[in-house]
Amino acid sequence: MKKIMMVFLTVFTMLGLLAGCSSNNSSESGSAEGKGVTLTLLHRWPNEPFKGYFDAAIKEFQKEHPEVNFNVISVLNEDYKQKINVQLSSDTPPDIFFTWAGEYGNKFIRDGQALDLTDYAPEGGKWEDTVIPSTLKPFMSEEKVYGAPILMDVRMMAYNKEIFEKLNIAPPQTWNEFMEVLKTIKKEDITPLGLGNKAPWNGGLYMTSLNQRIVAPEVLAADNNRLTGTFTDPGYVKALEKLQELVPYMNEHPNALSREEERSLFVNGQIAIMPLHTIEFPYVKDAQFEWGTFNFPTIEGGKGKESVVTGAPEGFMVSSKTKHPELAAEFLRFLTSQKMAEKWVETTDVISTTKGAVTKENASPIMVDVIKEVEESDDMVIWLDTALEGKIFQPYLSGIQELLNGEKTPEQVMKDVQKAATEVRESAK
């Protein structure tokens, strides 16, 4: 008798194990069907004021669609970049997910992860009717829309007005003026320029601006395409040399400081100028002094666009595996609507990509200027680390770190990048 009991027990344990491994799928879908629908939203803002905006937006949306429940997952930048890959490969990917523009978002489109939203456009029209076309373009592929931009993040040079006034200098417009300004500030024993490059994307974004000024736009566009990228243009080396020129004016040990520490230095008045994203403006609110922004200086003799702003739209895509495409698209239509876009600008002080959302009443003059430029331009210069794919930007970014440490020359850095680009080109064929 005992023996039989034992046999039964063992068998049950084993069955239990197997059952435990396979039952989660069915239970999950069951609960979703029970009461209304659940949409999973993955965004990259666990911090205020952005988190608050999305929470409020969801509540607002639920007023019109009470049957919809939201499961919100929010993770900060670096963690988001990894989480998204894992989540999308699972059987239950988030219905709506955040993405940057450029190769970063293109790979989702290419691999069929993003739903074609063309037919889900706002009532009786096209997405272009509500969204600024130049910001929609990075989310399009072969005339089809795969995502909706929500915001436009712009990288400006922020400067400490007090220091500038004390030294009687004006915000520079050209590279030579910029160097003069840096020299003047350095004489006063203040660190002129900040760079916290521990997470190497920061240095990469300096290069985004520099490349954009020095390299011709059509060359940049070809190099940002994984099928045609070569990075053999001498402008890239020149751009890295320009970065080297800045090193003596930066804080010491740029690779040892984080972006947050760089920001704190600026807020404490210890550095006079730092590149600041519009999306970071809320973080420097505590500064005890007045600060302003200027556009990255134009470079004499550069082949790039003279005064274009460095910035890129960011937005959301809908997973191609979603069970509720209509509702997910409805949420994106809702987010890009005039009403919500204005609310976005009010709550976050970040530029919205919806037409007419940024007005003189609700936004700073800088934002109004920037949005005018965006509306007029037909293309965007996208961040180096989202415009390119990992295989290329990884050696690029680590090369920049080594350049800052004086361990590599611009030529060596570009050689590594060219090698990676060749590999990518061949594998993309």
Added chain:
Amino acid sequence: MKTNPAVPYLFVAPGFLLVCLFIYYPVIDNLQSSFFSWNSFSPNREFLGFDNYTRIFGDSVFQIALKNNLIHALVSLLVQVFGGLIIAAILEDNIFRKVAPVLRTIYFMPVLISITVIGLLFSFIYNPQIGLLNKLLEVVGLEQFATGWLGESSTAFSAVIAMGQWIGTGYIAMLYIVAIQKIPAELYEAAKMDGANKIQTFFYVTVPQVKEMTFVAVIFTLSQSMLTFADVYVLTQGGPGNSSQVLSTYLYDKAFVDNEMGYASTIANVIFAISIIFYTIQSKILKTGKGD
């Protein structure tokens, strides 16, 4: 009483099934994955054969990572295992009887703190402007050595290793303390009668008597060194450049940033192979488990 010959197997079956499911299956699956080029959300898998393996031996970053892992292992063996043994022997000495419990707790404390917290703590210590380390160097008049510890290729990985030792030594010391307490007191008395001094007693009584624990400690530190990830990830993320990259962070970058799952699987297999080689050598050298 006669037992059915199947009974022992039935007892083993649940455990065996678990091990198969969670260890052997992933290992075999991973071996298979390494022959393909694929990413996590694309359905296309392209067969590459041994291409990933030939690529890995020409990969300069992989070489840096492997070298760093070996350095980490060597330093950890010296500091954690040998240092831990010395700390344990000192704490178990009669002279330190009274303070030993307090010191034991202090040495063991880092093991209980989350590695992310420790990482943050150390990145403050290493901070070039407000960091404790640079300030300390200034106070003692060595300010010429002050630097941006995590930002210089020459110091970044050493800084990471140092943090690892700070965490690990107390744990190994604790293991040795337990082992030393089990050594019969007669052995020490006999040694004393024969006129052995403390250092001789240490080498001729303590060290051979804790051999089993040494085996455990060596395996533990080596596998920790081969798998070290969080320290590097929190402190430097492999930078600057790739100077502090280790195998597991490189694997992580390849898998989840570059989306080259096949190549990442290959790296994982190489780590697996190295670990097995280490284990075999150790068990040969230390010849434990046979009793003597």
